[in-house]
Amino acid sequence: MLLKSQHSGAASRGTHLIRILMTILVTGGAGFIGANFVLDWLAASNEAVINLDKLTYAGNPETLASLQGDARHQLVQGDIGDAALVSRLLAEHQPRAVVNFAAESHVDRSIHGPGEFIETNIVGTFRLLESVRGYWSGLLDSDIREQGLAPTGVQAQAPTKGGFRFLHVSTDEVYGSLSQSDPAFAETNRYEPNSPYSASKAASDHLVRAWHHTYGLPVLTTNCSNNYGPYHFPEKLIPLMIVNALAGKPLPVYGDGMQIRDWLYVKDHCSAIRRVLEAGRLGETYNVGGWNEKPNIEIVHTVCKLLDELRPKADGTSYATQITYVTDRPGHDRRYAIDARKLEAELGWKPAETFETGIRKTVAWYLANPEWVQHVQSGAYRDWVSKNYAGRQA
Template identity: 60%
Template structure:
């Protein structure tokens, strides 16, 4: 028995692969094209892990990986995910998130059509998506549920919404045994240093202004990556085929308050010789185009149906995250070099 993980060298995927190998005796095959955000160094050197370098849009390569390793599940993490990049260069998001998901689904469909009936019944295709497909909430609105209408506001969220719809259609049209999860903002170790939390940490430590969009009042629900990994395992094991499950951290906070929390932790864990606070470096910058005001997840369905709920509070998870980045400065330096080079050689 084997699982295949797409995008397993990225932030969430690498945390999932590492956690899976720690908790399970089942082998893992990672399929990753190793773009700037996919780092093979994020993955463990383990005899039950195989890395296949390639693009999910390469149907022939995917078909070969499926035929060779015969996984009992595909967990689809692979995606272009940075909103700012989707605004300045949306093409890559359509190619990976839409076309890539289509080609992956087609390869899996053909793989199952050629297999035994029992193998098909036990198989699962788990698609990992985002709460951003639901659009933006006012401050007093109820949190997103699985029946909230889609209203994506960026090329990134629109491309993920399209991939969600493709996955759903392959279940209803072809009987593909799919599961979909829509998660809130993740944070934790190995997050690429272009996202808010690692940007704040890196900027603070380098003495640079810590950028905060607009007036900093935009609200996000933060999910510690280890909690997300446990949710994925639970849905894979106990989720109902064809269903969608929202995965939230129950940690809503305004961006400015989150950055201040980071600064306070750095004041404690890496105090400046001058004794001044890192908070003095906070700088408000021009707001992101089409910036969604608030995301919030109602996780009652996943709790009721599969028995999952988050265990990490934001204060404790953020402390672990700041500690990790303080201890892994070379990883950050290397990740930024990879970005400048465009990709890394395997």
């Protein structure tokens, strides 16, 4: 049974009712990785999630439709940079942790309009850190369970200052680009971001680090390689290829298609975040990756092959005939590769999927969920937002 807290901070005021289960605050939890994280979290635990998301074009609450009416999940539309809102949510829900996914995340968009990236990824993270610092400073040092205020028979818990954690989700793109012969990125690599997106994420990582060293805020940072999997917005490589292939459209490949990325199935990223949140050393950064370096063109061919097998074209030709090379993106990094040995050795994390199993699941998911794709493409998910969330926004 889920028992949600009614009175946050009640113990310190001597009231008899205190929170029953812990809560976490997730930001950007209606986006691709954040939504997968929330769904996986609530599939495995009864710990409530407050989900703060601005619902930009990338935020899609339809992804979270299965949680409608589930008291463990509350979606709040709002900005991480809105200090009044964030402080109110923290005070009201007393989370024991904050997991920060919220960001502008698409490199191409950052090239055409970097302003939003500076606003959310840098200024927004700064404001979020300040709100969290205010909340964390006010947490009790002792555990209120010891004060004997829990209703009989119920294991009551409350966040403590010592137990609180802020986990910042970041990317391998902050490390810049590798040549063919360079070793994979380790946590000790210097930051050399090349796009407005990666520069803004690098800046946010530095802020998180500084808030730990200067104010003692208990932070953790994860830097992950390219994710793929269900609920990925079809502007990114893998879903774009699947969706365009099925629609009989060209499959646009930048330059020579030999840009190498290191791919991780999204649910493996989520399990890594859960593990770091649980046992990571405060102030540390952990690289997350699946040892799956692949050139983009190979990814496109793999997707085509799977579609040829699972949804063959009526005329018998391969989807690969739709591949079209287009002018490369400016400043396109050639190679990313993640050395995830620290996370594996210290915290015993390992990905559950190989690239072959993960990509098969992903293609199968897109074939089984044409409605989700169609709503994203037509913008119908926006109507879904206004229908289902009207009046529920902060």
